[in-house]
Structures are given as C-alpha cells and as structure tokens.
Amino acid sequence: MFVEFVARGEKPKSMYDTVIAGAGPVGLLLACELAMRERSVLVLEKSVEADSPLKRMPFGLRGLNAPSVESLDTRGLLDEFEVTKRVKNPHAGMPQGAKRPIGHFAGIPIEQGLVDSSQWKYRLESSAPPIMLTEMAEVEQILARRAEELGVEILRGVDMTGYAWGNDHVLVECGERHFRGRWLVGCDGARSVVRKQGGFAFEGTEPEFTGYSLSVELHGAEALKPGRVMTTRGMYLQSQPGYMVLQDFDGGAFHASGRPITREHVQEVLRRISESEVTVTAVLAATTWTDRARQATSYRKGNVLLAGDAAHIHAPLGGQGLNLGLGDAMNLGWKLAAVIAGEAEESLLDSYEAERIPVGISVLDWSRAQVAMMKPTPEARAQHAIMRDMMETRDGATYVAGRVWGVTTRYEVGDAHPLVGMSAPNFAFDDGATMATLLRDGRGVLLDFAGDDAVRATAEEFALPYARRVAKDSLGLGAVLVRPDGIVAWVAESDVPLRRVLERWFARKVAA
Ligand SMILES: Cc1cc2nc3c(=O)[nH]c(=O)nc-3n(C[C@H](O)[C@H](O)[C@H](O)COP(=O)(O)OP(=O)(O)OC[C@H]3O[C@@H](n4cnc5c(N)ncnc54)[C@H](O)[C@@H]3O)c2cc1C
Structure with a gap:
C-alpha cells in the first residue's frame, strides 16, 4: 500500500538514513547498530522523561539471555551493567546451591544443579554468562549513551502520530512536526503506530489471564507461601516482601476494562487466588499485563520495518520479550546499514524476516505452552505434573534452560553444519583477545x-x-x-x- 508522497505542512530540514519510532531498548540498540556503520539516525520518543519508577527494580527487573548478553559483549557494553553485580537472586527465600532456580517454565523452577551445559557443544568456558539480571532503565541508559556517542539524535517528548510513504523516503508526522527518513523502523512497542498505520497484519491468540505486578503493604503475609504458587484459582508470587505478581485467569477482562487498580480489587484477587485471608493495607504501585500473543505476519513493507514489541507481543513468562526484540535489532542493524550504504542489495532484508519470524513464533508458542499448563483446570494440572517430572531430570532441565537462555537458538540458513546459524562461540585467543x-x-x-x-x-x-x-x-x-x-x-x-x-x-x- 504505497502512497504517492505528498509533503504536508512544515518542510523537514534534512533527511535521515533511518528514522526510528521509539527509544525503548530495541529502538536504541538498532540506532547504535546503524550509527556504528556511519548511518544517520533519528530516534523519536514520545515520553519526555527517559526514566520512570516502572523501569526500576522491582517492576523494571529484566533477565537478559545468552544472545542478548553476547550482543552487548560484542559491542563492548557488558562492563557498564551494574545491577547484575549487586542482584544475584531477585526472589527472596528461594533455595540456594544446586537447587537454586535459574529460570522457570510455567512456574516450575529450573534447578541449577540439573543443567548439563556439556550438552551445549559450542559454548566455551570463555563464553559470556548465559543469563544476566538488569533493569529496563539501565539497559536504556547504557544504549542511549552509546547511541549519542555515535551521533544518533534522540528527540524526547515527540509523539509519532502517522507517516506517509514515498518511493524513496518516508515522511514521519509528529503532530505539527515532520521528519524525513529513507527508512522508518517501528520500535514503538506493543501498541505500535507504525504497525497499525502501515496495515501490518498482527495475528495470534487472545489472553487467558490478567497479570498484576504490584507493590503492596500486607497484613497477614505469613499466610502466603514462598516462590511461585499455583492454586486452583491462578498463580501468586511474592518475590520480595511486598512485591507481588498475580495471574488471574479472567480472560484478560480486568486489563481490558481499563478500571483503576484499587486496594479493594487487589485484595479480592489476592484472597481468591491465594485462598487465604491476607489483607492488603495499601497499594503503592501497580500495573497489569496479559498473555495476549500476537505477531506481525511480515516485518517489512517497502521502506517501513518493524522490530521488538511492535512486531510481537506475548506474556512475560520466563522473560523473553526484550531478548526477542534485541535479537531483532542485532539482526536488522547490519543488514539495513549495508543496504543504505549500497554494499548489499535490498533483498538482503528478506533474510531479516526469514530469520526472525520463526524465532518469534517459537517464543510465542513457548509462552502459550506455559499458559496452557498454568490454567487452573484439572487438565492443565495433569500436564503441569508431567512437565515437573521431566524438569527434574537432567535432560529435561537442560532442554528447558537451553530454550529459556536462548543458547540453542539457531537460524535455518540452509547449511547442515550445526554451528552455522548459531551465535559464534566466544573463542579465546593466545594473545588475550576473544x-x-x-x-x-x-x-x-x-x-x-x-x-x-x-x-x-x-x-x-x-x-x-x-x-x-x-x-x-x-x-x-x-x-x-x-x-x-x-x-x-x-x-x-x-x-x-x-x-x-x-x-x-x-x-x-x-x-x-
Ligand atoms: C512485567 C513484565 C516483565 C518482563 N520481563 C522481561 C524479562 O525479564 N526479559 C525480557 O526479555 N522481557 C521482559 N519483558 C518484556 C519486555 O519488557 C519488552 O518486550 C521490551 O520492553 C520491548 O522493548 P521495545 O523497545 O520493543 O518496546 P518498549 O520497551 O515498549 O519501548 C517502546 C518505546 O516506544 C515509545 N513509543 C510508543 N509509541 C510511540 C510513538 N507513537 N511515538 C514515539 N515513541 C513511541 C514508548 O514510549 C517506548 O519508550 C517483560 C514485560 C513485562 C510487562
């Protein structure tokens, strides 16, 4: 659906190689990848403030998996991450040693001592850690700093409202202001304007539950068990005193209703799910989310592309969304830079979709499989029990860890050799380089x-x-x-x- 480009209103001052909508982690990493290859990049971000309490611990806690950690390592950014140095286990009261949970599937912990990393033939001792804890604010700050060092222009408080496609560029509208780019990439999150205005099909499944991330004050909290607790009504997790995650299988109705998250409502949901008489005396902060799982059927239309949550959404079970989006940015960055520079034909971008859409499908299905086993039904409980037995075996725990940590992710690039399409092993050389x-x-x-x-x-x-x-x-x-x-x-x-x-x-x- 290309439209003839018609300049409207104020004439843009200059043309950028790429305009990126959204200064979330995905937009910022993509900006860095383009700018390091000397492409001019403008990032438009609707929020005025870069930081917010929701981007800080505990709400903003994020787990990065192996491909993300390796990407940051290859760009020399890993040492700048501080949260990982002080937060080793965010969940209070969890077992330590061999029983230490290092992730989960459908709430079933992956026990560290069961994971047999010798099964991952191409991971060397010199490899970066397969998992790292961080905060949204930290990821964004580090990437924004690097982007600006590389000459990226980041405009905050600029809400992209629409765009018009031309044959060789895109006119991006932000209210009264206009910007031009040869390429537009929508990294503008789950409610992406770029995706909606571009008519990208966004297909998938509707939610089973409303998820709550809560900071609360409780009376009678000792009635709650530690860890992720599945009940006949849903799931609750008190990871630190007063910080709770709930899953209420209401078909996502509360999240969709837009109703305020009141103390009374939180207490009703928590009591019902935990089957206890715990009292919520105050709600300090609260947000809801769902397991709605949808993915764009294509990531590119002409000179408009999608990456990150703009291209795919799913439940944050096991923390995969940010990792999926950072993988999109790494995959797209060098290809788009090469096309802009005339070093490669535009058809190189076909491989962005060909490689990243299957990874997205696999992550969405991983999320759906967990939701199916977490439902408070006899059938789901039966499947959950079998999965728990399997995860108590070495091979079961190793398989699940391999998927959650992304160490077994491989692009199908038409080569039978098992290493081709995977992340390069972090070879250590005799001169100290890696x-x-x-x-x-x-x-x-x-x-x-x-x-x-x-x-x-x-x-x-x-x-x-x-x-x-x-x-x-x-x-x-x-x-x-x-x-x-x-x-x-x-x-x-x-x-x-x-x-x-x-x-x-x-x-x-x-x-x-
Ligand atoms: C509770 C919870 C826990 C999670 N835990 C994990 C985890 O542990 N690991 C993990 O990998 N993932 C996790 N995720 C998912 C992860 O946070 C997202 O997948 C990730 O933030 C997506 O990054 P993004 O840059 O694509 O989008 P976003 O982070 O949503 O950034 C999009 C940016 O675009 C801006 N924007 C939006 N519209 C416009 C517009 N019209 N004009 C200009 N700017 C605009 C927004 O303000 C925002 O800054 C979790 C999610 C939730 C809700």
Whole structure:
C-alpha cells in the first residue's frame, strides 16, 4: 500500500538514513547498530522523561539471555551493567546451591544443579554468562549513551502520530512536526503506530489471564507461601516482601476494562487466588499485563520495518520479550546499514524476516505452552505434573534452560553444519583477545585457524575483516565466517561453499 508522497505542512530540514519510532531498548540498540556503520539516525520518543519508577527494580527487573548478553559483549557494553553485580537472586527465600532456580517454565523452577551445559557443544568456558539480571532503565541508559556517542539524535517528548510513504523516503508526522527518513523502523512497542498505520497484519491468540505486578503493604503475609504458587484459582508470587505478581485467569477482562487498580480489587484477587485471608493495607504501585500473543505476519513493507514489541507481543513468562526484540535489532542493524550504504542489495532484508519470524513464533508458542499448563483446570494440572517430572531430570532441565537462555537458538540458513546459524562461540585467543573483541567494530570477521591461503584471498577480495588466530580451543574448526551480528555464517567444514554464503550476505551474485 504505497502512497504517492505528498509533503504536508512544515518542510523537514534534512533527511535521515533511518528514522526510528521509539527509544525503548530495541529502538536504541538498532540506532547504535546503524550509527556504528556511519548511518544517520533519528530516534523519536514520545515520553519526555527517559526514566520512570516502572523501569526500576522491582517492576523494571529484566533477565537478559545468552544472545542478548553476547550482543552487548560484542559491542563492548557488558562492563557498564551494574545491577547484575549487586542482584544475584531477585526472589527472596528461594533455595540456594544446586537447587537454586535459574529460570522457570510455567512456574516450575529450573534447578541449577540439573543443567548439563556439556550438552551445549559450542559454548566455551570463555563464553559470556548465559543469563544476566538488569533493569529496563539501565539497559536504556547504557544504549542511549552509546547511541549519542555515535551521533544518533534522540528527540524526547515527540509523539509519532502517522507517516506517509514515498518511493524513496518516508515522511514521519509528529503532530505539527515532520521528519524525513529513507527508512522508518517501528520500535514503538506493543501498541505500535507504525504497525497499525502501515496495515501490518498482527495475528495470534487472545489472553487467558490478567497479570498484576504490584507493590503492596500486607497484613497477614505469613499466610502466603514462598516462590511461585499455583492454586486452583491462578498463580501468586511474592518475590520480595511486598512485591507481588498475580495471574488471574479472567480472560484478560480486568486489563481490558481499563478500571483503576484499587486496594479493594487487589485484595479480592489476592484472597481468591491465594485462598487465604491476607489483607492488603495499601497499594503503592501497580500495573497489569496479559498473555495476549500476537505477531506481525511480515516485518517489512517497502521502506517501513518493524522490530521488538511492535512486531510481537506475548506474556512475560520466563522473560523473553526484550531478548526477542534485541535479537531483532542485532539482526536488522547490519543488514539495513549495508543496504543504505549500497554494499548489499535490498533483498538482503528478506533474510531479516526469514530469520526472525520463526524465532518469534517459537517464543510465542513457548509462552502459550506455559499458559496452557498454568490454567487452573484439572487438565492443565495433569500436564503441569508431567512437565515437573521431566524438569527434574537432567535432560529435561537442560532442554528447558537451553530454550529459556536462548543458547540453542539457531537460524535455518540452509547449511547442515550445526554451528552455522548459531551465535559464534566466544573463542579465546593466545594473545588475550576473544571472539567478542574481534566483533567490536560491527563488521564481522573471517577467522582463520588453519592459515588457509584461499580463505585469506577470499577475505581480501570481498574486503571482509580477516583474522589469522590460534584459539585455546578452536572446536576442531579450520575457519569460521562470523556475521556482524555475531552469527556464524560459514565454517570450513560446511557443506555450502564460502562464495555461496557471500552471495547471500551481499544479496547478489558474486564472481566464481
Ligand atoms: C512485567 C513484565 C516483565 C518482563 N520481563 C522481561 C524479562 O525479564 N526479559 C525480557 O526479555 N522481557 C521482559 N519483558 C518484556 C519486555 O519488557 C519488552 O518486550 C521490551 O520492553 C520491548 O522493548 P521495545 O523497545 O520493543 O518496546 P518498549 O520497551 O515498549 O519501548 C517502546 C518505546 O516506544 C515509545 N513509543 C510508543 N509509541 C510511540 C510513538 N507513537 N511515538 C514515539 N515513541 C513511541 C514508548 O514510549 C517506548 O519508550 C517483560 C514485560 C513485562 C510487562
């Protein structure tokens, strides 16, 4: 649905390579990825203030998984994260040692001592941690600082209200103000204006419950059990004194009603779910959410793209949404930068959808499977009991941890070698460098362990960064091509020739 571009109102002063709607974590990471490749980026953010209590602990607590932690590591940002250094376990009263829960599926804890990481053949000792706790405010602050250092313009208090597509650019409207970009990326969250105005289909399933994140004062709190407690009415979790999460299986009705979250209402829901006489004496802060699960059926229409919650929404069970969105930004960033620079054909962007939509489907289904097992019905309880038995086995716990931590995520890129399409192992080299440090400049690398002249010549021919290194453990590989987003594109042991991979990378036929 392209419309002929008609300039309206005030004439924009300049043209940006990319305008990004939304300075959430996804918009900011994407801005960094584009700006580090010298693309001009404008980020429009409707909130005036960058910080808010909801972005701070406990409401703003977020778990980053392996792909997110690795991405931050490859960009040299990991050391700036402080919350992880002081908060090791956010849930008070949880078991420690081998029984320490390091995530959950449908409220069933994953016990640390059962996870057999030796099953993840490509994770090396030098790998970044597979999980890290942070706050929304911290992620956004670090990414905003980096973005501004890289020359990104972030305009706060600017609400994007609409846009008009032209053949070679997009006119973005923010009330009376207008901005132009060759590309527009909607990182404007679950209620995305970019998605709605662009007519992107957003398909999926309706909610089963209203979720509550609450800061409350309680009388008689000792009646509540520690941990995530499933009852015949729903689920409650008191993770720290006074901080509660509830799931009330009302079909999402309360969240949709827009009614205020009063003390009386919270007490009624908590008493009903916990089957106790606990009294709520004050509600200090409260927010609701649901398990509505929807995904855009395409992430691109011409020069308009979607990423993050704008492209997919689901329940925050097991904390996946931010990770999914950061993965979108990493995947899209280098591709869009290469297209803007004329280094690759526009069709390279087809691989953004081809790679990220299946990851989104898998995360939405992971969320739906949990909701199905958490419902207060006899059938769900029966499935839940079986799942609990399986998660008490080594293989069961390892499988679930692999999915939650994202260490088994792999793009299907048409190569049978199991490493191709996965995050590159964080090889440690004899000179003290690591794979993460080789990826700092966001250009990818052709890493040669064997000193193969043909590999070196191909790198020179395509102006690919080349590194001849000795790794402490090269996992028996001769050479590895790693994309700018840290994904392995080819290994010397691949069944696909290097040139065919480069054809995909540059999205054009390369000389034989
Ligand atoms: C209770 C809860 C717990 C969660 N826990 C986790 C977790 O542990 N791990 C995890 O991975 N995920 C978690 N999530 C999900 C995660 O917070 C989101 O998936 C993530 O914030 C999405 O980032 P985003 O940048 O796409 O969108 P957002 O964070 O929603 O940012 C969108 C930005 O766009 C701005 N915006 C919106 N409309 C406009 C407009 N018209 N013009 C300009 N700007 C606009 C907004 O103000 C906002 O700043 C949780 C979510 C909830 C609700």
